[in-house]
Each structure stands twice: as C-alpha cells, then as structure tokens.
Amino acid sequence: MSVKQISIFVENKPGKMFEMTEILAASKINLRGLSLAETEGFGIVRILVDDVYKATTLLKDSGYVNKISKVVLVPLPEDKPGALSEVLGILNEEKININYMYAVNGDDNMTYMVLKVNDSNAAELALEARGIHPGDQEVLTQV
Amino acid sequence: MERFFHPEIECASREEMTAIQNEKLLSQVKHVWENVPYYRKKMEEKGVTPDDIKSIDDMYKLPFLSKADLREAYPYGLLGAPLKDCVRIHSTSGTTGKRVVAFYTQDDIDLWEDCCARALTAAGATEEDVCQVSYGFGLFTGGAGLNGGSHKVGCLTIPMSSGNTERQIMFLRDLSATIICCTPSYAAYLGESMKEMGLTPDQIPLKAGIFGAEAWSEEMRHSIEETLGIKAYDIYGLTELSGPGVSFECSEQTGMHINEDHFLAEIIDPDTGEVLPEGTEGELVFTSLDKKAFPLLRYRTKDICVLSRKKCSCGRTLIKMAKPRGRSDDMLIIRGVNVFPSQIETVLLNNGYQANYQIIIDRINNTDTLDVQVEMTPEMFTDDIGEITARQKALVDGLKSMLGLKAKVTLVAPKSITRSEGKAVRVIDRRKI
Numbered sequence: 001m002s003v004k005q006i007s008i009f010v011e012n013k014p015g016k017m018f019e020m021t022e023i024l025a026a027s028k029i030n031l032r033g034l035s036l037a038e039t040e041g042f043g044i045v046r047i048l049v050d051d052v053y054k055a056t057t058l059l060k061d062s063g064y065v066n067k068i069s070k071v072v073l074v075p076l077p078e079d080k081p082g083a084l085s086e087v088l089g090i091l092n093e094e095k096i097n098i099n100y101m102y103a104v105n106g107d108d109n110m111t112y113m114v115l116k117v118n119d120s121n122a123a124e125l126a127l128e129a130r131g132i133h134p135g136d137q138e139v140l141t142q143v
Numbered sequence: 144m145e146r147f148f149h150p151e152i153e154c155a156s157r158e159e160m161t162a163i164q165n166e167k168l169l170s171q172v173k174h175v176w177e178n179v180p181y182y183r184k185k186m187e188e189k190g191v192t193p194d195d196i197k198s199i200d201d202m203y204k205l206p207f208l209s210k211a212d213l214r215e216a217y218p219y220g221l222l223g224a225p226l227k228d229c230v231r232i233h234s235t236s237g238t239t240g241k242r243v244v245a246f247y248t249q250d251d252i253d254l255w256e257d258c259c260a261r262a263l264t265a266a267g268a269t270e271e272d273v274c275q276v277s278y279g280f281g282l283f284t285g286g287a288g289l290n291g292g293s294h295k296v297g298c299l300t301i302p303m304s305s306g307n308t309e310r311q312i313m314f315l316r317d318l319s320a321t322i323i324c325c326t327p328s329y330a331a332y333l334g335e336s337m338k339e340m341g342l343t344p345d346q347i348p349l350k351a352g353i354f355g356a357e358a359w360s361e362e363m364r365h366s367i368e369e370t371l372g373i374k375a376y377d378i379y380g381l382t383e384l385s386g387p388g389v390s391f392e393c394s395e396q397t398g399m400h401i402n403e404d405h406f407l408a409e410i411i412d413p414d415t416g417e418v419l420p421e422g423t424e425g426e427l428v429f430t431s432l433d434k435k436a437f438p439l440l441r442y443r444t445k446d447i448c449v450l451s452r453k454k455c456s457c458g459r460t461l462i463k464m465a466k467p468r469g470r471s472d473d474m475l476i477i478r479g480v481n482v483f484p485s486q487i488e489t490v491l492l493n494n495g496y497q498a499n500y501q502i503i504i505d506r507i508n509n510t511d512t513l514d515v516q517v518e519m520t521p522e523m524f525t526d527d528i529g530e531i532t533a534r535q536k537a538l539v540d541g542l543k544s545m546l547g548l549k550a551k552v553t554l555v556a557p558k559s560i561t562r563s564e565g566k567a568v569r570v571i572d573r574r575k576i
C-alpha cells in the first residue's frame with residue numbers, strides 16, 4: 001500500500017539541485033513531489049516520481065547515490081478543516097513516530113501529506129481502521 | 144610450500160650475506176671514486192678515500208647523498224658509466240623542482256628485474272601464472288620493473304599499463320590473470336568498478352596482487368583483498384635506486400624483505416645523520432652495491448621506518464623493513480602537528496568509508512584549517528539526515544583522536560574527487576607560506 005520515495009544525496013553547492021532535476025526532466029520523468037532537507041555541507045532530496053525504476057536507474061548511472069524508502073500518502077480533503085490534526089492524532093494514539101512530512105498533489109486533484117514514519121504498516125492499518133485510505137503508487141502514476 | 148627466486152641469496156646465512164656485501168661495497172666505492180667526480184669531491188671534503196672503507200662497518204665514514212644532490216647533479220653529474228654503456232633512463236614524477244633522471248646499463252636492468260622476480264615469486268608467482276602489469280609504462284619505473292620481473296619468473300605477462308578500466312577488467316576475466324601489479328589506489332578503483340559492472344571476486348581467477356609506489360594502510364589492504372578476492376602484497380622501491388623491488392613482502396606480511404645483496408640499508412637519525420641501532424625508528428638510507436650507471440652511495444630516502452632481523456616464517460633471511468610511516472615528503476605539518484595522509488585513510492576505512500578522499504589545507508586568519516573531503520557511498524547513504532551527520536561526527540572524532548587535530552569533514556558526491564590512474568592526488572595545500 002505504501003509509496004516508494006527516492007532519497008538522493010546532493011552536495012550543498014549552487015546548481016547541484018538544478019543539475020539533478022534536469023537529468024530527470026530530460027528523460028521525461030514526472031516529479032510528483034519533492035522536499036529538501038539540508039545541512040551546511042550536503043542535502044537529501046526526497047522525491048516521488050511516476051516511474052521509480054527508471055528514475056533510480058538513471059540517477060545511479062548519472063553518479064547520484066540514492067536510496068528507496070517507504071512513505072505513507074495520506075489524503076487531506078479540502079472541505080474538511082482539521083483533517084491533518086485528525087491524522088496526527090491517530091498516529092499519536094498508536095505511538096507511531098513521524099520523522100518528517102511534506103505535501104504533494106495527487107493525480108486525483110487531492111492534496112496528500114507524505115509521512116515518513118517509523119512503522120509504515122502500522123500507520124496504514126491504524127488509518128484504514130478509522131476510514132482514512134492512504135494513497136498507493138497509482139496516485140502518482142496515473143497521467 | 145614457499146618458493147624462492149634466488150634461494151641461495153634470499154636464505155643466505157648472516158655470514159654469507161655480510162661477505163657478499165663487504166666484497167661488493169669495496170669494489171663499488173672504488174668504482175664511484177674513479178667514475179663519479181661529484182661524489183669523489185664529497186668524499187675528499189670529508190677526508191675519506193676508498194682505502195678507509197674496509198667493510199660495511201665503515202659505512203658511517205661515507206658522505207650522504209640527498210634528493211637535493213640529485214637535482215644539483217642533473218642530468219649527468221652522478222652518472223657512473225659511459226653513456227654508450229647505458230641502455231635506458233627512468234625518471235621520477237617530479238612534483239617539486241627538477242626531475243630526477245636515473246640511468247641503467249643492461250646489467251643494472253637485469254638485477255632490477257631479478258629483484259622484481261623475487262617479489263613476484265614471494266607473492267606466489269610461477270611460470271603457470273598470468274600476470275597483468277597495470278602500472279604505467281614509460282618514464283615511471285612501475286610498469287617496466289614488474290614487466291621485466293614477470294618475464295624472468297616466466298609468467299604469461301600482460302603489459303597492460305594503467306587506464307581504460309573496462310578493458311583492464313575484460314583482460315583480467317578473459318585471459319584469466321592470476322596476478323596483478325599496480326598502485327593500491329588503482330587496485331581499489333578496479334575493485335569498485337568491478338562491483339559496478341556486477342562482477343563478484345569469484346568470477347575472476349585473480350589470486351594475488353603486488354601494490355606499491357604510494358603509501359597505503361593496513362585497512363586499505365584488507366579492503367582491496369576483500370573486493371578483489373586476493374592476497375595483497377606490498378612492494379617498495381625508488382627510481383633513484385632502480386624502481387620497485389628494492390624490498391618486497393612475503394607471505395608473513397610483517398614487513399618487506401630488502402634485497403640487501405644489491406641495496407645495503409641503514410637507519411639514521413634524520414637530524415644528526417648518526418647511524419641508529421637495529422629496531423630504532425629513523426630515516427632509511429640506501430647504498431646501491433651493484434648498479435654501475437647510477438651508483439648512489441648512502442642515499443637518504445626521507446622514508447621513516449624500522450629495520451628488523453627477526454627470523455621470518457617464510458625462510459628468507461633478508462633483513463626486513465617496516466612499511467614506512469610515510470615519506471617525510473608526504474608529511475604535512477598542520478598547526479604544528481605532523482600528519483601523514485595514511486593516518487587519515489586509516490580513520491576513513493575504520494569508519495566504513497572508502498579511501499576516496501582529498502585533504503584540503505588552508506590558512507585562514509593565521510590558523511591552518513584541515514578539510515577532509517570524503518565521497519559518499521551507497522553503503523553509507525541513508526534517508527536519515529541525523530544518522531549521516533552522526534557518522535560525519537564519528538569521523539571528526541576519529542580524526543581528532545588519530546591526529547590530535549580538529550578537522551572538518553565534508554561529504555561530497557561519489558566520483559567527484561579526481562582519480563588519477565597512476566598516483567592519487569590526496570593533498571591540496573592552499574597555504575601561502
């Protein structure tokens with residue numbers, strides 16, 4: 001159910017992010033979501049793409065160290081204020097830790113929260129039990 | 144069973160070896176006195192004549208030669224044979240000042256190749272083996288020396304030279320090379336490239352490698368042995384003395400046996416020039432006992448190491464030298480502290496990184512700064528930024544305890560540090576002194 005996120009090591013130097021996104025764009029890889037965590041010397045770019053295999057192969061061939069990890073895609077209906085805090089409340093009750101999160105738009109015009117948690121399976125089960133259906137890879141690959 | 148290329152020399156008794164050395168030294172001093180005016184002048188200044196040298200115990204009376212002498216005497220000042228008797232030159236990479244040009248007669252080449260053949264035999268080479276020589280060929284001595292040695296052993300020799308990594312790996316595999324000779328940094332690079340091509344060590348028949356021409360640590364040895372699936376042997380030499388093969392490692396791997404029938408070794412106090420007793424660390428000094436075209440007496444190598452006559456399990460009685468702690472040329476002085484790049488390498492390998500690094504030294508506000516740039520590897524990368532910074536901090540701490548210095552560690556993209564296929568460029572010193 002969970003979605004594959006690609007984390008990429010980039011040097012914290014001008015132009016490095018651009019270089020990396022250019023490589024993906026040149027091969028028509030659709031970037032569905034992106035977030036950057038940086039320190040003084042380097043950064044980790046986290047991306048969600050439509051074709052994970054193609055993107056990781058391309059990145060590896062271009063000399064980028066990368067790693068795939070699982071993230072949970074939680075839909076946030078626009079007409080429902082407090083949706084995010086409801087989700088966070090559920091996870092908190094289940095003692096699931098959130099390492100980081102960021103937002104993306106799905107192909108279904110829905111806003112999703114991307115959550116990196118310590119236990120993706122437990123998080124998804126807990127959300128399902130409360131009627132919240134996490135998105136799957138399909139959400140990112142429909143064109 | 145241990146094999147020897149020259150068992151009667153390599154396993155000679157101490158008395159036999161001393162007798163050989165005494166006889167050769169006397170005739171070599173005479174040869175130099177008669178043929179090398181540059182050195183004769185030095186002897187005269189010291190008030191020494193060949194008659195004062197009766198045995199190797201009189202070595203201390205002879206003047207030293209240094210790299211500065213070699214530069215001053217460039218190109219012909221230390222030539223000991225008529226040019227018509229010389230058949231080849233080799234030359235050092237010359238990173239500072241003038242190059243050193245060394246001359247060889249055919250006999251000089253022969254004895255050098257014999258030394259390399261002893262090294263190859265100690266690494267297990269026989270005429271059944273296929274030996275790929277991936278050192279550079281040309282002015283650099285690496286390629287020519289091991290190539291000649293490999294011929295003497297009778298190996299099928301592949302004179303590959305450096306570069307073109309994919310072709311290197313193709314030959315290793317298709318021609319079933321069992322022995323490879325190259326620089327340790329290139330061996331590491333080959334291992335990395337093989338992995339990238341999806342090859343595992345058991346898919347190539349390689350069993351041993353002889354690696355020299357640059358400083359490398361014990362940790363780097365383990366990492367090369369693992370990635371290539373071989374036993375890695377060290378070899379030592381200087382162009383000034385011939386090239387690789389002045390000393391070589393045996394299966395015991397606790398130091399390198401010096402070919403002391405050709406190269407007489409002494410350890411001196413680098414400050415006073417006084418000869419130090421066996422087992423004391425100091426500067427290594429060599430006297431070439433046989434070479435006629437470039438007969439250096441008491442040449443100061445600047446290498447800091449220890450000599451040992453402890454009995455070796457391989458059966459050789461040749462004196463052993465420890466791996467030099469670093470050439471005093473490689474030694475960096477940062478904030479008054481002596482730093483050898485090999486120490487930094489040790490810390491990196493101990494922390495799970497590969498030996499792909501560059502040291503950048505600068506002086507900011509009158510203080511030396513040390514920046515160690517390390518390449519990120521797939522093994523060390525994780526999505527967890529906290530974990531990466533924790534590993535970075537562990538490196539800083541490791542360097543601090545190894546060097547006694549605070550260093551900055553910068554993680555850089557893979558393959559962003561230039562790899563030369565000969566000697567690795569490890570140090571960039573931007574200090575303007």
Ligand SMILES: [Zn+2]
Binds near residue numbers: 394459
């Ligand atoms: Zn031995």
